[in-house]
Amino acid sequence: MEIPLSTASRPPTGSLRGAFPEGFMFGTATSAFQIEGATTEKESGRKPSVWDTFAKEEAGRETGGVNEEGKKFYNDLIDELKANGYASTSTQLTCYHKVYYNAILYAGIEPFVCLFHWDFPQALEDEYGGFMPHRSCHHDPPVVKDFVDYADFCFRTYGDRVKHWITICGPWSYAYSGYGVGTFAPGRGYSLSENQQLLEMSVFPASRHFSLLRLNTRSSFDLDLGDPGREPYTLPNGEVGEIGIILQQMWPIPYSQSKEDQGAAQRAKDFMLGWFMEPLIFGDYPKSMKALVGRRLPKFTPQESRMIKGTYDFIALNYYTANYSVNAPDHSHGKPHVARDSQDHETSWIHEYPEGLLDYLLYVKNKYNDPKIYIAENGIDQYDDPESPLPLWEALSDYKRVSYYNKHLSILKTAIDKYGVKVKGYFTWSLLDNFEWNSSLPPRYGHFYVDYNDNLKRYPKLSAEWFKTHLQKPLPFPPSWTRDEK
Ligand code: BGC
Secondary structure, rough: EEOOOOOOOOEEEEEEHHOOOOOOOEEEOHHHHHHOOOOOHHOOOOOEEHHHHHHHHHHOOOOOOOOOOHHHHHHHHHHHHHOOOEEEEEEEHHHHHHHHHHHHHHHHOOOOEEOOOOOHHHHHHHHOOOOOOOHHHOOOOOHHHHHHHHHHHHHHHHOOOOOEEEEEEEEHHHHHHHHHHOOOOOOOOOOOOHHHHHHHHHHHHHHHHHHHHHHHHHHHHHHOEEEEOOEEOOOOOOOOOEEEEEEEEOEEEEOOOHHHHHHHHHHHHHHHHHHHHHOOOOOOOOOHHHHHHHOOOOOOOHHHHHHHHHOEEEEEEEEOOEEEEEEEOOOOOOOOHHHHHOOOEOOOOOOOOHHHHHHHHHHHHHHOOOEEEEEEEEEOOOOOOOOOOOOOOHHHHHHHHHHHHHHHHHHHHHHHHHHOOOOEEEEOOEEEEEOOOOOOOOOOOOEEEEEEOOOOEEEEOOHHHHHHHHHHHHOOOOOOOOOOOO
């Protein structure tokens, strides 16, 4: 979401906002399931998603709790709508969302709406297995059709208010973790037991459906809403918007200069970013995936391939970390598995490495047709053990986060000014501390601290003040984060 610039005049160059090109967007991101709470139908009227089921069954947890204030706002509005004759639930929900977007716009915030951040309806998971391959209708699986209807409904209903749409956030995470290794909802895939291995076979067909969503969503626009990537997404009232997808990459750095480790780093890119990017750019999967995954990787028909190419107005990228990449020889003894296909072994999770963002952006610019880019998520966690919680003052003093953002923004500026990467906006992850999927310790990512023991009361952290102040007042920009010429 764009943070409002409430001053009448633009701050002079020297402030964070002034240091970036005119029209550059700054914002902060969240996802519905991670912050909304109200997990049960009784509380909220909403039906469960696969994450409600997974969090309870697999991780023994519920979601982040119920935000009483938010629930009251929602219930009051629904009551008001009912009193005014809005009888059906779907009309009430549509109105609720319209009011919600109006409130955001009224506050001077430009919404970027992502249609799918992993909370797939449990009812559809039960009915046809979510994104699983579907024997009866290979070319038009129900999930593709349903998603297209859903997207179409949202574009038409809210398109007068929302101009920036994202179809899916991080399809790699949902496909790999949800269908390949089973550590995310819906929890399909490999879990060390031999007979579970067959299930893993669904990960690549499932991932193909993500790519097809793009195709079908685009073809539904062909009716009258434009053709993303080729002609503007135009609303019936003549206004122009844009549609993109969020892709991700933990930037892989070869552990040594050996040819083997360099090859591993390239495969790490192919198997995370390339898996979903290359169908959009070239109409097919990366060569290394085809070679290593073999017959388990589905194919696009020539027609699908032609249709899917170029179906985006922008690419949004998540960047958190870099990892070392080491060549991992094939030890599978003939047992195929998505976690071994890339033959690359990586260290994990967030290692602060701002330079990786520049390498990532240059890679995307040079290899993938210089697209228009938004940084959709960038952030760092802070662990807070519920057994021995951080004192509030310490949790609010998130200097590390401020330093992380400063460095990444400085690198981003270099990418734009010096290398001409077409980055048009930057969103931090995240607005609030939130429900962190399958993590047993709840790491805190927010600009705002959420007190889970006191009705989800919120407190701004240092980074909230830092972001707000930097965007509004002419403060000195942090010293440039220099690096060698590429
Ligand atoms: C996901 C977020 C998640 C964050 C930190 C991102 O890739 O989109 O939902 O909270 O990673 O793990």
